[in-house]
Amino acid sequence: xxxxxxxxxxxxxxxxxxxxxxxxxxxxxxxxxxxxxxxxxxxxxxxxxxxxxxxxxxxxxxxxxxxxxxxxxxxxxxxxxxxxxxxxxxxxxxxxxxxxxxxxxxxxxxxxxxxxxxxxxxxxxxxxxxxxxxxxxxxxxxxxxxxxxxxxxxxxxxxxxxxxxxxxxxxxxxxxxxxxxxxxxxxxxxxxxxxxxxxxxxxxxxxxxxxxxxxxxxxxxxxxxxxxxxxxxxxxxxxxxxxxxxxxxxxxxxxxxxxxxxxxxxxxxxxxxxxxxxxxxxxxxxxxxxxxxxxxxxxxxxxxxxxxxxxxxxxxxxxxxxxxxxxxxxxxxxxxxxxxxxxxxxxxxxxxxxxxxxxxxxxxxxxxxxxxxxxxxxxxxxxxxxxxxxxxxxxxxxxxxxxxxxxxxxxxxxxxxxxxxxxxxxxxxxxxxxxxxxxxxxxxxxxxxxxxxxxxxxxxxxxxxxxxxxxxxxxxxxxxxxxxxxxxx
Numbered sequence: 001x002x003x004x005x006x007x008x009x010x011x012x013x014x015x016x017x018x019x020x021x022x023x024x025x026x027x028x029x030x031x032x033x034x035x036x037x038x039x040x041x042x043x044x045x046x047x048x049x050x051x052x053x054x055x056x057x058x059x060x061x062x063x064x065x066x067x068x069x070x071x072x073x074x075x076x077x078x079x080x081x082x083x084x085x086x087x088x089x090x091x092x093x094x095x096x097x098x099x100x101x102x103x104x105x106x107x108x109x110x111x112x113x114x115x116x117x118x119x120x121x122x123x124x125x126x127x128x129x130x131x132x133x134x135x136x137x138x139x140x141x142x143x144x145x146x147x148x149x150x151x152x153x154x155x156x157x158x159x160x161x162x163x164x165x166x167x168x169x170x171x172x173x174x175x176x177x178x179x180x181x182x183x184x185x186x187x188x189x190x191x192x193x194x195x196x197x198x199x200x201x202x203x204x205x206x207x208x209x210x211x212x213x214x215x216x217x218x219x220x221x222x223x224x225x226x227x228x229x230x231x232x233x234x235x236x237x238x239x240x241x242x243x244x245x246x247x248x249x250x251x252x253x254x255x256x257x258x259x260x261x262x263x264x265x266x267x268x269x270x271x272x273x274x275x276x277x278x279x280x281x282x283x284x285x286x287x288x289x290x291x292x293x294x295x296x297x298x299x300x301x302x303x304x305x306x307x308x309x310x311x312x313x314x315x316x317x318x319x320x321x322x323x324x325x326x327x328x329x330x331x332x333x334x335x336x337x338x339x340x341x342x343x344x345x346x347x348x349x350x351x352x353x354x355x356x357x358x359x360x361x362x363x364x365x366x367x368x369x370x371x372x373x374x375x376x377x378x379x380x381x382x383x384x385x386x387x388x389x390x391x392x393x394x395x396x397x398x399x400x401x402x403x404x405x406x407x408x409x410x411x412x413x414x415x416x417x418x419x420x421x422x423x424x425x426x427x428x429x430x431x432x433x434x435x436x437x438x439x440x441x442x443x444x445x446x447x448x449x450x451x452x453x454x455x456x457x458x459x460x461x462x463x464x465x466x467x468x469x470x471x472x473x474x475x476x477x478x479x480x481x482x483x484x485x486x487x488x489x
């Protein structure tokens with residue numbers, strides 16, 4: 001299969017492909033085999049400055065374009081994505097190591113997201129309401145913030161692009177997307193599709209590079225009115241601190257250590273399927289990954305054996321016959337291995353996996369065997385730290401109350417799931433679990449593009465993307481009061 005990735009991935013600034021101002025490049029490594037896939041522009045502060053200047057020039061005219069017309073143009077971008085879905089999927093697969101099948105499905109999700117927001121151009125609602133004063137009329141209208149700085153992760157790269165770019169643009173902002181350094185070509189091809197669709201130059205600028213060199217100047221730039229970041233809680237704190245100094249609007253979608261509860265009345269076969277998918281699909285590289293599995297004591301031993309048997313059947317690799325692929329880079333892999341090693345020294349029992357795959361098929365890539373752990377304290381480091389890999393921990397609980405308490409005993413609060421046939425338990429769990437998303441009898445992931453996604457505690461700052469709630473992030477509300485004089489009628 002021929003993959004159309006340029007040898008060098010440039011920036012998209014002001015409608016043109018440009019290298020970094022310094023002329024520097026960095027290697028993008030294929031995580032499936034360790035080879036150099038391409039080189040990417042290693043951008044810095046000067047490139048961010050150029051992107052901001054281009055966005056400032058383009059944004060007023062884009063804001064003056066009626067929202068319906070903006071939506072029609074975004075629809076053309078979506079049609080371009082549909083026409084090139086297979087090619088986008090090839091690039092996503094090559095950059096992440098996931099199968100083409102999974103990458104194709106992810107691209108389909110990005111297309112759905114784009115269609116949703118393109119249609120929102122016809123529904124960019126304010127509201128009309130009443131006034132307490134005679135002959136006075138009150139309403140609100142939505143207006144763009146100005147320039148949106150968008151910083152994304154590499155785990156689902158084309159979906160992450162769509163989740164931020166489409167709502168930012170439909171609201172009338174110009175955008176600067178700082179692409180994930182591990183998936184530069186995915187962002188690049190989106191920029192090419194947008195350019196071919198006729199998006200005005202400067203409305204969307206895509207800058208490649210590393211976080212400290214390109215991301216931080218974007219965060220610190222005084223002309224960026226809204227910052228949206230998806231990534232680790234650690235980096236989210238830095239962004240909150242830097243951008244908060246100038247009272248910039250900030251949207252943070254951060255990490256998770258998500259609980260999945262298996263009750264004594266659960267369909268154990270279905271539960272084991274969804275635990276496996278939640279913990280290991282996409283190599284566990286989801287903020288919504290199910291990494292804490294809370295099992296009622298009465299079914300613990302039986303369920304553990306069912307889960308181990310299911311995990312043993314998993315196929316690891318980058319083909320459509322495989323269940324999941326490598327983690328995104330070697331640094332991430334090494335961090336996971338160190339965390340597992342520290343847990344073992346503290347008494348953790350490795351039920352399956354825990355090591356890098358070093359056979360002839362896998363040794364050149366960044367593959368971690370699906371890892372299942374028990375005998376870990378809920379307060380241990382590995383219980384409280386997002387690892388972003390195919391690692392899950394089993395915990396034994398006595399009853400529903402203990403399960404709920406342990407589910408909430410976490411610094412994170414992104415997603416949660418419960419498997420039960422008891423309607424009362426399900427509703428109580430949905431009501432009381434401290435997360436932004438909760439699921440009954442499926443997985444900890446699977447949010448849809450028309451629904452708000454985000455978390456509480458250290459999983460975010462209370463904002464929600466996507467859904468119509470994202471429009472509140474990328475637009476400002478203005479109150480409008482109209483006063484009339486009846487004598488002038």
